[in-house]
Amino acid sequence: MLFSCVPVVNMFVALPLGGIGLILSAIGLVMAITRKGSGIGYPIAAGSINAIAVGVPLAMAAFFGMVAESGVTALEEAGREIERQEAARNRPLTTKTEGASPEPTVSGGEATGSTDTQESSEKPTTDESSPWANASAVYDGEKVKVEITGARIGKVALETFSGDATSRDEFIVFTLQVTNKQEAKKMEFRGWKHGTFSAWGATLSDEHGNEYRAASFSDTVAGQANIESIYPQKSVGDLLPFEVPVDAAKELRLKLPAAAYGEEGVIYLVYSANEVNKIELKPSSGQ
Structure with a gap:
C-alpha cells in the first residue's frame, strides 16, 4: 500500500x-x-x-x-x-516594376542589349520560383516604398570627433529612399546598417552566389540612417556600404528586413552593376 x-x-x-x-x-x-x-x-x-x-x-x-x-x-x-x-x-517582399530590368531586344534573329552574347551565356539564370525573379530596384508596398536611388564605388564619407574623414578602402555604397505611404500614421525606421545586436541589417549578394560583408566603422557613416521617425507621406534616406563586388557580377541583390520599420518580411531589391558609378572622394584621415 x-x-x-x-x-x-x-x-x-x-x-x-x-x-x-x-x-x-x-x-x-x-x-x-x-x-x-x-x-x-x-x-x-x-x-x-x-x-x-x-x-x-x-x-x-x-x-x-x-x-x-x-x-x-x-x-x-x-x-x-x-x-x-x-x-x-522571412516572407519575400518584391515588386516587379515595368522597365526595371531591361530585356535584350531581338533584331535580325539575334538578341541585342547592353551585354555581349558571351556575357549573357555565362550569366546564371534566375529560377522563376525565386523571389529574385520578381525583384527590381523598387519595392512598392501597401505601407512603405523602398527604392535604390543610386550606387557608387569609392571611399566612404565619415563623421568623426575631429571632423569629416573618409575610409581608407573603397566600398560599394547604396543610396536608398524610404517613403511612408500611410495617410495618418508615422513609422519608426531604425535603418539597415549592421550592428552587434541588430536583427535587421541588410545583406548583399550577386547572381553567382557571392556574399559581401557590410562595412563596419567605429565612426558614423555620413548619410546613414540611425533611428528616424518617418511622418505620413514623407521620406528619409539611408546609405549602405559593402565590400566591392567581383567584376563578373551583373546583378547586385539586396535583402532588407522589414523589421527595420516594424513590419514582417524581407524586401528583395535588385540593382544592375552597370548602373554603379565610380566616384573618387578627396582622401583624408580615416579608417
Whole structure:
C-alpha cells in the first residue's frame, strides 16, 4: 500500500504485489463462501487493499500519461507557431516594376542589349520560383516604398570627433529612399546598417552566389540612417556600404528586413552593376 503512492516504484513493486494479493484474496473469498461465509471479511478487506494498491499506480500512470501528452502537444504547437512566425518574418517582399530590368531586344534573329552574347551565356539564370525573379530596384508596398536611388564605388564619407574623414578602402555604397505611404500614421525606421545586436541589417549578394560583408566603422557613416521617425507621406534616406563586388557580377541583390520599420518580411531589391558609378572622394584621415 505504501509503495503504491511512489511514482515509478509503484509500477515495479506495488502493482505486481497488489495483483498477487488480489488473486490470493479471490481464492480466500471462494474458500470463505464454501465454509458458509465463515471469515469472509478477511478476504474482502484484503481484496480492497490490494485493489487500491493496483488502482493507484494505474491511475497515476494514466494521469502522467495525459500530462505528458498535453505537454508534447503544447511543444508541437509552440514549434508550429515559431515556424509560422519565422515564415512571416522571412516572407519575400518584391515588386516587379515595368522597365526595371531591361530585356535584350531581338533584331535580325539575334538578341541585342547592353551585354555581349558571351556575357549573357555565362550569366546564371534566375529560377522563376525565386523571389529574385520578381525583384527590381523598387519595392512598392501597401505601407512603405523602398527604392535604390543610386550606387557608387569609392571611399566612404565619415563623421568623426575631429571632423569629416573618409575610409581608407573603397566600398560599394547604396543610396536608398524610404517613403511612408500611410495617410495618418508615422513609422519608426531604425535603418539597415549592421550592428552587434541588430536583427535587421541588410545583406548583399550577386547572381553567382557571392556574399559581401557590410562595412563596419567605429565612426558614423555620413548619410546613414540611425533611428528616424518617418511622418505620413514623407521620406528619409539611408546609405549602405559593402565590400566591392567581383567584376563578373551583373546583378547586385539586396535583402532588407522589414523589421527595420516594424513590419514582417524581407524586401528583395535588385540593382544592375552597370548602373554603379565610380566616384573618387578627396582622401583624408580615416579608417
